[in-house]
Amino acid sequence: MGGELNFDEYESRLARPVRVKVPDFQVGDRLRHIIFSSQFTPQLLERIGRVADRIRLLAKSVPGHRFLNNLLPHKRAMLYFTQPSTRTFLSFAAACQILGMACNEVRDPAVSSEAKGESPFDSIRMFSSYFDAIIMRSAIPRFAECCAYMMNDLARTQRRNIPIINAGAGADEHPTQALLDIYTLQRAFKFESVRDSSKWKHFDELRSLYPGLRQGIAGKTFGFCGDIRRGRTARSLVQLLTLYEDITVYFIAPQHPTLALPNDLKERLLSRGMNVREVSSFEEQVDGRPVIEHLDCLYMTRIQREHNSASDENEFKEIDFSRFCLNKDLVSRMRRHAAILHPFPRDAAFGEIPTEIDSDDRAYYFRQARNGMWVRAALLAHVFDVDGAINDYYDDYTRDMQIAPG
Numbered sequence: 001m002g003g004e005l006n007f008d009e010y011e012s013r014l015a016r017p018v019r020v021k022v023p024d025f026q027v028g029d030r031l032r033h034i035i036f037s038s039q040f041t042p043q044l045l046e047r048i049g050r051v052a053d054r055i056r057l058l059a060k061s062v063p064g065h066r067f068l069n070n071l072l073p074h075k076r077a078m079l080y081f082t083q084p085s086t087r088t089f090l091s092f093a094a095a096c097q098i099l100g101m102a103c104n105e106v107r108d109p110a111v112s113s114e115a116k117g118e119s120p121f122d123s124i125r126m127f128s129s130y131f132d133a134i135i136m137r138s139a140i141p142r143f144a145e146c147c148a149y150m151m152n153d154l155a156r157t158q159r160r161n162i163p164i165i166n167a168g169a170g171a172d173e174h175p176t177q178a179l180l181d182i183y184t185l186q187r188a189f190k191f192e193s194v195r196d197s198s199k200w201k202h203f204d205e206l207r208s209l210y211p212g213l214r215q216g217i218a219g220k221t222f223g224f225c226g227d228i229r230r231g232r233t234a235r236s237l238v239q240l241l242t243l244y245e246d247i248t249v250y251f252i253a254p255q256h257p258t259l260a261l262p263n264d265l266k267e268r269l270l271s272r273g274m275n276v277r278e279v280s281s282f283e284e285q286v287d288g289r290p291v292i293e294h295l296d297c298l299y300m301t302r303i304q305r306e307h308n309s310a311s312d313e314n315e316f317k318e319i320d321f322s323r324f325c326l327n328k329d330l331v332s333r334m335r336r337h338a339a340i341l342h343p344f345p346r347d348a349a350f351g352e353i354p355t356e357i358d359s360d361d362r363a364y365y366f367r368q369a370r371n372g373m374w375v376r377a378a379l380l381a382h383v384f385d386v387d388g389a390i391n392d393y394y395d396d397y398t399r400d401m402q403i404a405p406g
């Protein structure tokens with residue numbers, strides 16, 4: 001059983017290792033359902049990132065915008081978000097609009113037929129009658145995965161079935177957040193985008209400060225700070241980072257079982273060759289320097305207090321959480337090109353990232369959120385097989401720009 005939902009029918013499929021499940025969510029080399037971050041290969045991440053870059057450029061001009069807007073006017077998306085969301089919901093809605101897709105929403109099951117006892121599985125099947133994709137966030141772990149199996153079963157009997165996109169499933173996974181995080185890192189570590197690294201027009205200058213620094217995600221050192229065990233975004237991203245060579249990750253979290261890196265995840269990361277260290281503050285010394293000075297990227301998370309049990313509340317009183325909050329002094333000691341990410345929302349009362357950091361060049365979190373819109377549009381373009389058309393149009397468009405007078 002999953003929550004009050006009965007998953008018996010899917011139990012044997014759910015029990016398989018993720019790598020065995022992945023082909024179930026593809027048609028050929030194209031993703032059909034997006035359920036786990038491990039569905040993304042490095043090549044696919046590159047392809048989607050490139051299309052996202054092209055969409056963001058095309059969307060700036062009237063003809064480019066018109067072209068994008070005419071790609072999917074015959075498709076409709078249902079945004080079924082029964083758990084709170086601001087950025088994921090709005091950026092998916094904006095992504096649909098960029099590609100000309102109409103979208104509709106159900107955010108509160110109390111105003112749908114679920115209030116009359118309808119099973120969420122029936123709701124999903126009904127949505128599939130009216131829409132061409134379901135983008136869903138649910139508090140019930142594994143529900144999105146089961147919905148993808150339901151759609152596959154319908155496909156097998158030639159009945160109507162549509163893609164399922166997991167926009168955050170309980171404590172499990174948040175694959176499209178991991179996608180936008182990787183896209184943000186791809187851009188940051190190119191050291192060439194004016195927006196993302198205007199201060200690094202001269203990469204060589206930066207390299208003279210940090211010998212050995214190279215372009216790209218490989219070889220970088222990451223810090224993940226805060227609520228690691230309950231933070232589905234951190235867990236989804238760190239698994240994607242295992243796709244890149246020579247990655248070091250410091251987990252900076254209270255050593256409490258509710259918050260610290262879970263052992264099974266640690267084992268998985270180590271078995272994939274990642275260099276993993278757990279530390280108890282930004283100041284902990286590693287090779288003679290504090291951790292904060294080693295990082296190329298710091299992924300901050302909020303402590304998810306809404307999930308605290310009564311005993312957590314009690315035991316957390318003993319923890320000095322200020323060690324897991326940034327301040328100006330810490331940021332000023334970070335590497336000059338380092339990127340501070342946060343999936344947001346940040347917790348204003350807790351203060352893991354005080355607003356005084358926002359004006360620092362290393363604060364990437366607003367750009368990161370905006371990247372979510374472009375990369376989700378690129379993902380929809382991939383799912384609906386219009387990414388090739390975008391690439392062709394972009395090639396013609398940039399060629400015309402070059403020969404255009406003036």
Ligand code: ASP
Pocket residue numbers: 168174232233302304343344345
């Ligand atoms: N927005 C993120 C999520 O949906 C992170 C958070 O809520 O703290 O998981």
